[in-house]
Amino acid sequence: MHAIECTMDELAYKLGIDPLDLRLRNYAEVDPSTEKPFTSKALRECYQQAANQIGWSERNPEPGSMTRGNKxxxxxxxxxxxxxxxxPSRIEAIITNEGKLKINNAVTDIGTGTFTVMTQIAADELGLPIEDVIFSYGDSKKPFSMFQGGSSMTSSTGVAIVMAAKVLKKKLLEKAKKMSNSPLVDAVEEDVTFRNGGISLLHDPSVHISFQAIVTANKGQVIKTTKMGKPHLLKLRKYSKMTHAASFVEVEVDKDLKTITVSRAVTAVAAGKIINPKTARSQISGSMVWGISKALQEESVIDENLGKYINANLAEYHIPTHADVHQLEVIFADEKDDLINELGIKGVGEIGLVAMPAAIANAIFHATGKRINKLPIHFDELLE
Structure with a gap:
């Protein structure tokens, strides 16, 4: 993506076309690499919203024309x-004696918000308050899960929770119908809703049986199921399935020292339904920092005579500190995707990184008129 996006920028300037306009003129409704339609694609909205937020149309497009003090x-x-x-991911879902929902899965949480989001999905599916969901994870003895990577955790394990919840709800209704003098004896799935820790009639919410009462009537035995969630490979073979984003950045380059600062960055993301905007925004912000790091700092240096790395620790392999990161903004474009999976969601863990290095390189060209095509970009390359 970096080479393509830098080349697109270079082409736009040579043609005298706005880089954004060039992309909009060549906007693809069908994946050109596969000739398949997208399950969803709100990239156009990402372009428009991020451009408006950063003030793209207000800039002077001429390279080297804009200044701020000595920058x-x-x-x-x-x-x-x-x-x-x-x-694929497997979930064990249990209604306990207290009427709470316990979810067992071997997934880990490395700080991405997995625990929060999985608990939230489970609570929504069974109509429970979030405090009545126990998400038990991080143990290889539990049903297997996808590893943390590839921006796939929520779409893998989250969808498995939905699948397990559907089976569990059927079991709960069957048990409720068999209870003595059950008001739900003639109810079918379409007649009921799961809310407030139990099952209610849709047309008369006052008719309600709690999960705890159902378990008690089941001789105190918990009600559970184990279910696999997996992608619909045959159906999805007809489509291209992608998360899209657009990153817009502002950089400042010191006129004398040529030091580079990413003073502002905006990334708009189209990733289907956003389960938890707070944790998703945190994920994308972190990826944007990663993108700044890739563009300006991260570099492995090898002694060509010895064949060894000479910056094999974080004292010499540079990554951003708080002082290197300034204003970051994240926008979620509205995107509905009924094809991708049962939740209509796509991953957000790494999409915030993808466009950032190219956006920064293109901004440096706009600031200085100098096109640098290798990463990381160091200030001394602007001194030459």
Missing amino acids: LVGYGMATGVWDAYQF
Whole structure:
């Protein structure tokens, strides 16, 4: 993506076309690499919303024309694309004696918000308050899960929770119908809703049986199921499934020292339904920092005589600190995807990184008039 997006920018300037306009003129409704339609694609909305937020139309497009004090100012943009992965995952779902829902899965949480989001999905599916859901994870003895990677955790394990919840709800209704003097004896799935920790009639919510009462009537035995969630491979073979993003950045380049600062960055993401905007925004912000790091700092240096790395620790392999990161903004474009999976979701863990390095490189060109095609971009390359 980096080479393509930098080349698109270079082409736009040579043709005298706005880099954003060039992308909009060549906007693809069908994946050109496979000739398949997308399950959904709100990239156009990402372009428009991020461009408006950063003030793209207000810039002077001439390279080297914008200044702020002793700084050259540049604007750049780029597109990000990431596969919308989903992998098999198995869930054990249990209604306990207290009427709470326990979810067992071997998934880990490495700080991405997995615990929060999985608990939230389970609570929504069974109509429970979030405090009545026990998400038990991080143990290889539990049903297997996808590893943390590939921006696929929520779409893999989250969808498995939905599948397990559907089976569990059928079991709960069957048990409720068999209770003595059950008001739900003639009810079918279409007649009921799961809410407030139990089952209610849709047309008369006052008719309600709690999960705890159902378990008690089941001789105190918990009600549980184990279910696999997996992608619909045959159906999805007809489509291209992608998460899309657009990153717009503003950079400042010191006129004398040529030091580079990413003063502002906006990334708009189209990833289907966003389960938890707070944790998703945190994920994307972290990826944007990663993108700044890739563009300006991260570099493995090898001694060509010895064949060894000479910066094999974090004292010499540079990554951003708080002082290197300034204003980051994340926008979620509205995107409905009924094809991708049962939740209509796509991953967001890495999409915030994809476009950032190219957007920064393009902004540096706009600020200085100098096109640098290798990463990381160091200030000394602007001194030459």
